[in-house]
Amino acid sequence: MAAGVNAREAVREMRNVRQARLYEPTPVPDDILHELLEVARWTGSARNTQPWEFIVITDPEQLRKISEIRTPINWVAAVPLAIAIVLNGEDATTEAFDEGRVTERLLIAARLLGLGGGTAWFGDEAQRARAREILGIPADRAAHSVVALGYPTTTKDHRPNPAAGGRKPLAELVSENRLGKRRG
Numbered sequence: 001m002a003a004g005v006n007a008r009e010a011v012r013e014m015r016n017v018r019q020a021r022l023y024e025p026t027p028v029p030d031d032i033l034h035e036l037l038e039v040a041r042w043t044g045s046a047r048n049t050q051p052w053e054f055i056v057i058t059d060p061e062q063l064r065k066i067s068e069i070r071t072p073i074n075w076v077a078a079v080p081l082a083i084a085i086v087l088n089g090e091d092a093t094t095e096a097f098d099e100g101r102v103t104e105r106l107l108i109a110a111r112l113l114g115l116g117g118g119t120a121w122f123g124d125e126a127q128r129a130r131a132r133e134i135l136g137i138p139a140d141r142a143a144h145s146v147v148a149l150g151y152p153t154t155t156k157d158h159r160p161n162p163a164a165g166g167r168k169p170l171a172e173l174v175s176e177n178r179l180g181k182r183r184g
Helices: 007-015 030-041 060-067 071-078 092-112 125-135
Strands: 052-057 081-087 116-121 142-150 152-154
Touching: 007 092, 030 052, 030 081, 030 092, 052 060, 052 092, 060 071, 060 125, 071 116, 071 142, 081 092, 081 125, 092 116, 092 142, 125 142
Parallel strands: none
Antiparallel strands: 052 081, 081 142, 116 142
């Protein structure tokens, strides 16, 4: 671990990454955006293919259009910044894995830099096509979501039917050597 980095504090912060949907209107400073984009650029990918490009979205009209793709992502209209992950569309299986890696890295980096983040999935193929149209992405490329970033006002789910919080105990999740053989 790099000198001066407290690994246990970083791990504790990783456990506190939560989906944020409500943000202050304060813009994300350019230097922090640059750090986030560097984190995205340096995220590992299958066979180092780096199958992505990133669209930084700060225009309120673009964000409003994205928010109208489907009701569960209507909160995107009020975010100060979103980053669309555009995949090259060559291998859906590995790109799905890579997209998850870069998304999670952005969310963790945002937390460590004092921001919050949330993922907004576009939805089915027709909804993804609408997102591609809004963002000027050719049909042969893939785009499934944006990562919203900013200074959250809360991480509490404000939607009408929020999911239950918390986590299952490790004893219910962890097996040793074979599924179902519980540890200790």
